[in-house]
Amino acid sequence: MDNVACARGGLRVIEGVSFTLQAGQALVIRGPNGIGKTTLLRAIAGLQPVLEGTIAMPEDAVAYAGHADGLKGPLSVEQNLRFWAQIYGTKSIGRALEAFDMTGLLDRQAQDLSAGQKRRLGLARMEVTGRPIWVLDEPTVSLDAANTALFAAMVARHIDGGGIAVMATHIELGLDTQIFDLAPFKASDSASQPFLDEAFL
Amino acid sequence: MRALLVRDLALAVKAGGGFGLSLAFFLIVIVLVPFGVGPDTGILREVATGILWVGALLACLLSLDRIFQLDYEDGSLDLLVTSPLPLEGLVAAKALAHWLTTGLPLTLVAPLLGVLLNLDPTGYRWIVVSLALGTPALSMIGTFGAALTVGLKRGGLLLSLLVLPLYVPTLIFGAETVRRAVDGLENTTPLLMLSGITLGTLALLPFAAAAAIRINLR
Numbered sequence: 001m002d003n004v005a006c007a008r009g010g011l012r013v014i015e016g017v018s019f020t021l022q023a024g025q026a027l028v029i030r031g032p033n034g035i036g037k038t039t040l041l042r043a044i045a046g047l048q049p050v051l052e053g054t055i056a057m058p059e060d061a062v063a064y065a066g067h068a069d070g071l072k073g074p075l076s077v078e079q080n081l082r083f084w085a086q087i088y089g090t091k092s093i094g095r096a097l098e099a100f101d102m103t104g105l106l107d108r109q110a111q112d113l114s115a116g117q118k119r120r121l122g123l124a125r126m127e128v129t130g131r132p133i134w135v136l137d138e139p140t141v142s143l144d145a146a147n148t149a150l151f152a153a154m155v156a157r158h159i160d161g162g163g164i165a166v167m168a169t170h171i172e173l174g175l176d177t178q179i180f181d182l183a184p185f186k187a188s189d190s191a192s193q194p195f196l197d198e199a200f201l
Numbered sequence: 202m203r204a205l206l207v208r209d210l211a212l213a214v215k216a217g218g219g220f221g222l223s224l225a226f227f228l229i230v231i232v233l234v235p236f237g238v239g240p241d242t243g244i245l246r247e248v249a250t251g252i253l254w255v256g257a258l259l260a261c262l263l264s265l266d267r268i269f270q271l272d273y274e275d276g277s278l279d280l281l282v283t284s285p286l287p288l289e290g291l292v293a294a295k296a297l298a299h300w301l302t303t304g305l306p307l308t309l310v311a312p313l314l315g316v317l318l319n320l321d322p323t324g325y326r327w328i329v330v331s332l333a334l335g336t337p338a339l340s341m342i343g344t345f346g347a348a349l350t351v352g353l354k355r356g357g358l359l360l361s362l363l364v365l366p367l368y369v370p371t372l373i374f375g376a377e378t379v380r381r382a383v384d385g386l387e388n389t390t391p392l393l394m395l396s397g398i399t400l401g402t403l404a405l406l407p408f409a410a411a412a413a414i415r416i417n418l419r
Contacts, residue, residue: 045283048419064283068276072208074215079208086204087284125280 001044004053005187008039012051012187019180023132026155026165026175031182037168038067038137040182044166045135063088063129066137069122073111077102077121080110085128096127099154100147115142123151126158134158136167148173202286202294209298219264223303224310227260231314242319249318250383253328254376257307258339258368264303265343266360268295269351269414278351282418288411296337296344296407304336320383327382331395335375338399341406342367348410352417370398 005015013036021027029037042048044055045064071080081093097103100120105113110121119142126134134155140148152173155165159175213220234252238244272278281291311332312325320328346364350356374395381388 066279070277070280083208
């Protein structure tokens with residue numbers, strides 16, 4: 001990732017962000033609200049283009065988990081998870097269920113889960129993606145201490161297996177992570193940039 | 202892609218899904234028209250084709266904003282876009298799911314409802330043929346419109362305004378196919394035009410819709 005600048009809503013929010021991650025490393029992105037953590041993570045996930053700079057990584061390597069868990073309420077826990085397993089071509093969902101101790105909730109409809117349980121299901125999805133780079137936006141929101149530990153263990157396993165994790169979180173996970181503070185990279189000229197889509201209008 | 206199709210179909214037929222909505226709307230429109238127009242069977246026979254086609258078109262329109270909006274709101278659209286599925290394939294699967302839950306049922310019940318409008322006997326076959334050929338275009342164009350308006354809160358009005366003009370050629374040639382058959386005229390030309398529009402939209406619009414989603418998710 002080299003000298004990256006991103007915009008949100010036509011406003012340049014961060015610039016000059018550079019870092020490199022090797023397999024088996026985790027990076028925690030910190031910074032005050034509105035600094036552009038989500039914007040940066042969405043750019044890494046390929047959901048939005050960067051204004052300048054380059055993000056270099058293997059193709060089809062990223063699995064993204066945003067603020068919303070992407071669950072379908074009328075479907076059961078198992079159906080939700082199995083759907084993503086099929087999308088990513090993974091055979092088994094057992095490991096994902098065990099990672100968050102969800103085997104007892106298999107037949108429960110996703111709309112009947114508590115906020116924490118929904119989050120656990122959303123994070124368990126990462127396990128079935130089978131992708132090396134995890135991009136996690138505030139993964140520990142609404143998780144209790146025990147489940148935060150389960151999450152930390154899951155990330156640790158992922159990294160030990162040669163994966164990479166990039167996450168925005170303020171919780172201390174007890175992992176051997178690098179910390180990247182986004183605050184110094186606030187775009188100096190936050191005046192409105194010409195909106196990219198104006199070319200089409 | 203099949204997994205997405207299966208999931209969308211499962212969601213559509215479960216409680217709160219859009220499956221019954223279009224069908225019920227179509228039924229209500231067709232049942233109410235004879236009350237509004239009056240019991241004159243001659244007039245009903247005249248307008249039957251047009252009413253069936255307009256009713257099917259509006260019923261299709263009704264469920265369009267669900268195509269991407271629900272996925273957008275619960276975050277699964279972001280996740281699907283970052284998944285290995287090609288976005289064009291995702292759009293095509295969504296359009297197919299929409300057609301299977303609206304276009305296909307509308308096509309199948311249209312001849313039954315044609316009875317209520319005193320549709321000419323030769324029209325029954327052609328209303329099925331023309332709807333079967335035309336409704337895939339309605340679903341695909343609608344999916345494109347839904348892709349353009351995804352992320353807009355209450356984008357339904359804009360969606361209708363965008364999509365309705367694009368529906369007009371399908372409506373004209375679809376209804377013309379049946380009308381000509383009923384009048385005993387040669388109807389190959391409108392039938393071919395209708396098929397051409399459908400094939401054209403199926404070939405081009407998945408790419409346009411995918412591009413629209415990429416821009417809207419920024």
